[in-house]
Amino acid sequence: MISNDTLQSRFNQLRTNKAFELFVVGIIIFSALVIGAKTYDIPPLISNAIVITDWFITIFFLVEITIRFLGEPRKRDFFKSGWNIFDTTIVVVSLIPIEDSELALVGRLVRVFRVLRMVSIIPELRTLLISLLKALPQLGYVALMMFIIFYIYAAIGSMFFASVNEELWGDIAISMLTLFRIMTFEDWTDVMYETMTDYPFSWVFYVTFIFLSAFAFLNMIIGIVVNVLDEQHRKERQEEGEPTLRELQNELRELKDLVRQSSRPRTPQE
CATH class of the missing domain: 1.10.287.70 (Helix Hairpins)
Incomplete structure (x- = not known):
């Protein structure tokens, strides 16, 4: 049976892996393209596909945040970083189903701000x-x-x-x-x-x-x-x-x- 320390070490290796970081950046860019596609007049079938794709992207971001949290040696230190709080807030709010409510505009704005997650992922930015x-x-x-x-x-x-x-x-x-x-x-x-x-x-x-x-x-x-x-x-x-x-x-x-x-x-x- 795998110990907690071993799992934490594996998650830490995964979150610091350059290939994983590049993959996350690629998903963020793809998410930005999906948001841009919604601004066009597109057929209903494609629009539904974009909505489903957006949900898959949100689930991926939830998994990525979970990996980063589990890979933290001291879990309480995870939320000491303002970038981690920002990323977690964006992902959690994106999970709220408000597309057909009065807060739909807020949901779209939150998804637009997901592009800013590139700042927290790329150290140079x-x-x-x-x-x-x-x-x-x-x-x-x-x-x-x-x-x-x-x-x-x-x-x-x-x-x-x-x-x-x-x-x-x-x-x-x-x-x-x-x-x-x-x-x-x-x-x-x-x-x-x-x-x-x-x-x-x-x-x-x-x-x-x-x-x-x-x-x-x-x-x-x-x-x-x-x-x-x-x-x-x-x-x-x-x-x-x-x-x-x-x-x-x-x-x-x-x-x-x-x-x-x-x-x-x-x-x-x-």
Whole structure:
């Protein structure tokens, strides 16, 4: 008879197996395709087949969560991970038969969020998301500064260009939407040339705004995210026991001291 420790070890080997992880990722992608197929106008027969397929996918996810739970050495630690709680919630809610009820829309939304399970399965995606969340406080200050720049330029645009085009510069809110369009380079030259008919030097307004928003602040955002991502990778390497650069430098210094001491000529007293 197989002991509990042996079963736990086998389940642990299965859940950490790369082939099993790739298979789970494949099922998640297939689940996303099934969800997308439901948005088309398809014959009833195919629609019923998709519903049955969706239930098989849900049962597979339930089995996969069970395997991951049984493979955990300490079962209480399984729910200490936010990713495990998220995955379990998505699977459990998907099991509730609410297709023909008032909560059918909720059921469809939950199935859409099953695609996010790829983040919990693939460590690289998990690292990206964690880095992005950690960068949000710093990005908040950049966003605040961008809002100030937007507000100033929107006020100036409303004052000068409202007489040129009321639909684009009528008030400060519409002006901010127009500036967002300019920042994304969506036909911004048409907006500029329109105002240049009355204000020939209005190009300075657009060029300086684009430089501040699209170039300066965008590069700041990229720099913050890349810096936080690098720190997250360094932290993960330390948690995995991989030596840091400083530790390697200290070990190299100790080796140099040992070599220097061993190569030093000894005196007769020694």
